[in-house]
Amino acid sequence: MKTVADSIADKAKSERKRRAEALPSNARAAAIDTTEPAALEAVRIGRRLQTMRRAQGLTLVDLASKANCSASLVSRVENGRLLPSLSVLHKLVAGLGTSMASFLSGSENESCMLVRASERKEVALDYLGDPHQGVRIEQIIPHSPERTLQGNLITITAGHGSAGDYSHVGEEAGFVMDGFIELTIDKQTHVLGKGDSFCFRSEAPHSFYNPGPGEAVVLWINTPPTF
Known part of the structure; x- marks a missing residue:
């Protein structure tokens, strides 16, 4: 027998699925799961994307145009509200002129950075x-x-x-x-x-x-x- 908590969880899952399916086919992304690892990953990716976009002087519309998606989707990803699918992330990263390997590797473990x-x-x-x-x-x-x-x-x-x-x-x-x-x-x-x-x-x-x-x-x- 389902408990009230189970019913609420099922309803939330269905709503996340509905929102994800409502996205355009060329910009399909996965709604963030409520589990902590997924939420943290969404924030990490979003912050990196925003930092790189701004460093290149690109607006949300500029990057959206390069990645063939909507500016609102880019905004949701940057704000950590949406964890993009691999295909969408690949388009966004390509729009920034870099590779997935470079984008995902980052420099999180560097305690000191020297610039000559x-x-x-x-x-x-x-x-x-x-x-x-x-x-x-x-x-x-x-x-x-x-x-x-x-x-x-x-x-x-x-x-x-x-x-x-x-x-x-x-x-x-x-x-x-x-x-x-x-x-x-x-x-x-x-x-x-x-x-x-x-x-x-x-x-x-x-x-x-x-x-x-x-x-x-x-x-x-x-x-x-x-x-």
Whole structure:
């Protein structure tokens, strides 16, 4: 005889199956099981996918287009609410221009990461500014879903800066290594020069600009990783 608990469990299982079957055939994914291992794996995959997507300057729509699926599906996977099937994950990973082996291996067991100056990677982000139009972003902390910090070396030529305001969850801190920048936080503009530092909540609308006369270099730290 089934107990009330058994009936509830069966109902939940049927609902998960119904939701999974409701997905488009070209974007079929498995709904997350309530068991802890599956939930943890969904979160791990989602965080890695989001970190890699942002590092490449791709929007949800961009990646969805590359993987031939919906942006809402990509969002659910990134938020850990959906554990993708192998075929869907393969398409998403291919859309990021990497292999399944590289994506799944990651760097979870690395307690220390060293990046030589010659190995620093440049990040192209259209929404921060065209790198050929005055903004260059280099990673000093390689992206990883296991890290809570993101560090970049941002070089800004005179007369250029971010393309508008940004607002997101987290905190930011920075150190001006050279030149001057105008840092606008919540509509208040602050002029910072070499040796100055800053820290603010990322939820406040913020932007940066180099008034000149020369190039500005800023060490910029975010938590959690933003792009």
